[in-house]
Amino acid sequence: MRTNAFVVYGGAALAALLAGALLALGGGASPLQAGAALWEGMFGSAYAIGSSLNTAAALGLIATGFTVAHRAGLVNVGGEGQLCAGGIAAAFAGVSLPDATPTLVALPLVLLVAFAAGGAWAAIAAWLKVSRGTSEVITTLLLNFVGLAMVLLVVHEEGLLRQPVTSSQTLPQSEPLIEGARLPLLGLEGSPATIAFLIAAVAAVAVAVLLRRTATGTRLTAVGHSVTAAARLGLPVRRLQFWSLTSAGGLAGMAGGALVATTPFVLAESFSSGYGFAGLVVGLLARGSLAAVAGVALLFGLLASGGMNLQLAAGVPASSVQIVQSLLTIFIAGAVILRRTS
């Protein structure tokens, strides 16, 4: 059984790799050359590893939240929208605080505000779910687009967050956050890695403890497996559903806050980089295990920065990495279904 799983997952990875090699060939580079560029982008420099860690932190936070909601049987497809809500709130807080606010006050405040905003965004869907029975898959998905549009709105409107327009070259983005609201670097030589990585790690450990070692976690599991049985046994089903989805939104919101509080410290149009959706994929692939969340988030973070280098060094479009990632997702999902039916 175990070996079977290994073969299946290994096979999935191999098949994705093969597809990647073909894509590299199509892009005009030899697979070896492309592989070397990818590797260089992933592990070649402290800078590469650092930016991978930052990406991994955001993906990890979102996937951790996804896992919480998933434990209660809810599928949070709204990471992107919640990320946007969190980013907007963090930017508002981060630019309006007095300049001299110390980091110890400003940073927790910004992250908290981001958490609350992401949570509130998810709470809309959660409330609809528990009071009206509306499918959270639909509501969270649709709220993504509202969230993305709101980011556009606030960075284009001077009355909202747009930096003062001084020339036609002024980018539609917010002013930079105050010094104290920025995420400190981990302090590794030449690395842009911030403490976001630590925050994500702490969140994952806390959630792992919550889910596996507390009564609440067991209750969430019960709700996730059988709403009818959980209700029959007197568990507060609606409250558990509401708060699990809301916390999932909170964690995604915090990821948004962390992105805004990382270089270049502004809220810009495409600040989310699709991490909300990528985080969802990480959560899906991890299948409820937070150790797997950490692993897959790290892998996806590394692949993202590797992809950039692939484009720069080997001339292969960075999107081919996304194709490989998507293939990997499909293969693994397929393998899971295959194993379940066999």
Added chain:
Amino acid sequence: MIPALELHDVAKSFGPVRALSGVSLTVQAGEVHCVLGENGAGKSTLCNLVNGGVSLERGTMTLYGEPYRPSRPTDALAAGVAMVHQHFSLVPTLTIAENLLLAAGARLRPRRRELHEGLARIEETYGLSVPLDELAGHVPVGVRQQAEIIKCLLRDPRLLLLDEPTAVLGPADVDALLATCRRIAEAGKAVVLVTHKLGEVTRAGDSATILRGGTVAGAGPLAGFGAEDLVELMVGRPMSDLDPLLVASVDESATSREAARITAEPVFRAQGLTLSRADGTLALDGVNLEIAPGEIVGVAGVEGNGQSELVTVLSGAVPPGSGSFLLGEHDLTFATPRGRTAAGLGIIPEDRHHEGCVPAMSIAENLFLPRLSEFARRGLLDRSALHEAAARVIEEHGIRATGPSARMSTLSGGNQQKVVVARELALDPLVCLVAAQPTRGLDIGAVDAVLGRIRSAAQAGAAVLVISSELSELLALCHRIVVAYRGRLLGPVPAAAPQARDEIGRLMVGAAA
């Protein structure tokens, strides 16, 4: 004569669990062969082996003298082996005719004329017919099962397997089914009837194989066994060890028992409960019922007369349209499930898998889900305390499992029900216990355990309401029996009255009391 089906030294394991080992069995054409055994004895695995659902690990099978080794159910069908499953496989939103057409396999154009020819043949040979234009979801369970059997017969099988076919049927439907089995056998086919109910076996079977723990405990013509021998072979201990109540319910004649003298004030009071269905008709039409502490009241009746709805209202899953439900001083009419539990109302739900327990979670978690906060230490769940408490319950209730952390889904139906019963009986104080079909699908050993527990709950002072389609069981267990008929409760009939069975039978079809 070449036997219809012959199994020789068959074995099958699932992971570490040996489901069958060294099983040999011979079924002759033209006979009804009963496979008996408790849940977990390997009956279903045996069925699935023959039907191609699981593959053989060791041993050989022959079908009418030819080696037989199906690797999927379609192979079995092609070889002339059809199976009526325990859970029906009709599409509820299609008519019966459409369901039967579907079963004929994927075709571009459904062959209606052939279907009608086939049905005419089946009606002539076996006397079986079904309303073709009714939706499968709208006909009674008995009719649905007939449709299932017809679906199999349309393929003209040489061997028909029925897996626990009577689990969901009322007494009249059971009789009809057994008569059908006989007719199919008389037409020269082999019928394998898998069951744990002895009454059926003795009425319909020619020969039997008794399984216990995955091995053959006994086999031979049924004439050679007494009812007591069969019970002893199934459970592996002498009949005298079993609850006399159970013995009464196995033996179909109701026992006379001293009339109970219940004088205490009723603690369970349901007044004028009504509940509408989606189409506006009344599922419950003014239910009045009072139960005193220590009293066991049974609800008999043909299924679909409001029994299930009564339980959903009493358990708080659905609020009643009108009426009230009081437990002692507490008005529980609109209380939450938690509120009901706090007032001392234990519920053994009808649907064990969806409502009674969470199959994917452990025994310990299922036992203590409503009381997890009792096991919290500094915010964390004290799993060792939880498992210790669960181990005590497992020991006390004789639940067969590998341990407190075993998943519910790995347990047999009987042991799952024991877990549910243990959890509900653990309420302190237990003022009232509502048990809906508590023994459905259970084997004799488990029925014994569950009924014994229910009775001792009443002896300890709880008011008990048992809803069951097993009349013999109700007669043996209850003090009074009411009969559900079109959303009302008719009766009561004292269970000890000599004419109780006939009286209830009349009420079940709506004859005036």
